[in-house]
Amino acid sequence: MKATCYGKIYRIIKRLMDEGKDRFIIYPFGERGRLVKRVLNESFGITEQYLFDKVASEDTSCRVFAINQADGMDLNGCTVLLASDNPNIYSDVRHQAIVSFSFEAIVDLFSPSFFYDPEVYYDTSYYSKELPSYTRYSLCESCMKEIYAKGIKGAVAELGVLKGEFANIMSMCFPERKLYLFDTFEGVKEEELPREEAEMWDAMQLKTASRYFRNVPEVETILRNIAWRDHAIVKKGFFPDTVKGDEKLAEESFCLVDVDMGFYEPTKAALNYFYDKLAPGGYMFIDDVRHKGVYSVRQAFEEFCEEKKPGYSTIQYADVGLAVVSKPYHK
Numbered sequence: 001m002k003a004t005c006y007g008k009i010y011r012i013i014k015r016l017m018d019e020g021k022d023r024f025i026i027y028p029f030g031e032r033g034r035l036v037k038r039v040l041n042e043s044f045g046i047t048e049q050y051l052f053d054k055v056a057s058e059d060t061s062c063r064v065f066a067i068n069q070a071d072g073m074d075l076n077g078c079t080v081l082l083a084s085d086n087p088n089i090y091s092d093v094r095h096q097a098i099v100s101f102s103f104e105a106i107v108d109l110f111s112p113s114f115f116y117d118p119e120v121y122y123d124t125s126y127y128s129k130e131l132p133s134y135t136r137y138s139l140c141e142s143c144m145k146e147i148y149a150k151g152i153k154g155a156v157a158e159l160g161v162l163k164g165e166f167a168n169i170m171s172m173c174f175p176e177r178k179l180y181l182f183d184t185f186e187g188v189k190e191e192e193l194p195r196e197e198a199e200m201w202d203a204m205q206l207k208t209a210s211r212y213f214r215n216v217p218e219v220e221t222i223l224r225n226i227a228w229r230d231h232a233i234v235k236k237g238f239f240p241d242t243v244k245g246d247e248k249l250a251e252e253s254f255c256l257v258d259v260d261m262g263f264y265e266p267t268k269a270a271l272n273y274f275y276d277k278l279a280p281g282g283y284m285f286i287d288d289v290r291h292k293g294v295y296s297v298r299q300a301f302e303e304f305c306e307e308k309k310p311g312y313s314t315i316q317y318a319d320v321g322l323a324v325v326s327k328p329y330h331k
């Protein structure tokens with residue numbers, strides 16, 4: 001176990017050094033932090049610039065600064081090695097790191113997240129800026145930064161998962177949070193749709209979508225593509241039926257919810273259900289609010305806005321449009 005961990009840390013630092021980085025900070029300085037220090041000192045002959053932990057300490061071999069001392073220190077050009085794989089403190093460590101250091105300087109040694117991981121390297125620059133999905137992906141990343149920076153707790157959910165592409169982005173952004181996945185996981189058959197739903201779609205769009213929705217892989221296959229699938233909670237079936245009688249879910253609060261089902265009834269139900277469960281400072285994305293050819297989501301969203309009067313903004317991209325609703329945040 002130790003050897004694998006040592007090797008992993010070694011590979012990341014080697015890669016960073018190949019990129020020209022040579023000034024490192026280690027935070028936090030627990031068991032993993034000590035191992036990172038050993039790798040730096042012994043394998044690379046480098047002494048770290050600073051060590052940070054929750055509280056300051058000093059012994060003959062090293063001085064550890066309290067994380068709240070970082071503000072005001074000159075840390076320019078330093079790379080912060082985030083050295084914790086303890087899921088119980090992950091949110092707090094991440095929060096502290098974001099508020100104490102520059103986001104771009106942080107390298108998360110143990111998480112396949114947007115912070116960096118050599119095995120599952122992933123960040124929004126990986127996507128072509130031309131790709132329509134890029135807008136959603138980078139929006140998810142921005143909200144994630146806000147959520148961790150403000151210390152907002154709560155689970156993450158997607159309604160309408162299809163093959164799990166965006167669910168995976170959410171998982172990457174929120175590796176330690178519960179990720180609720182709502183879908184029939186069997187698509188939605190056009191002939192089973194109530195007439196009112198079908199009429200809110202352009203006929204050709206509906207044919208294409210229902211063919212597309214039908215071609216859904218098994219849940220297990222979808223889960224294999226999700227980075228932190230151990231945290232995923234699959235809610236298979238028609239929403240909102242799938243929330244009925246779920247007491248654990250009833251107690252849950254959410255920091256980010258993506259609503260992407262395409263139909264009026266479930267969208268309206270999801271907006272009402274999840275807006276109430278959104279933590280202060282949390283976000284809800286509503287896909288397709290400006291879709292040319294799908295009017296169901298727009299109608300559900302407009303009614304919801306009329307009733308709940310949430311703060312929101314819309315972003316037009318690739319003929320579909322996305323709305324971002326946010327819940328007021330007070331410190």
Ligand SMILES: C[S@@+](CC[C@H](N)C(=O)[O-])C[C@H]1O[C@@H](n2cnc3c(N)ncnc32)[C@H](O)[C@@H]1O
Nearest residue numbers: 160161162165166183184187238239260261266
């Ligand atoms: C546009 S796709 C979702 C795409 C996905 N969010 C992404 O970005 O990768 C819509 C999905 O919503 C699901 N869906 C539609 N109505 C639903 C309902 N009432 N309950 C559960 N799932 C539903 C369909 O099965 C389909 O997989």
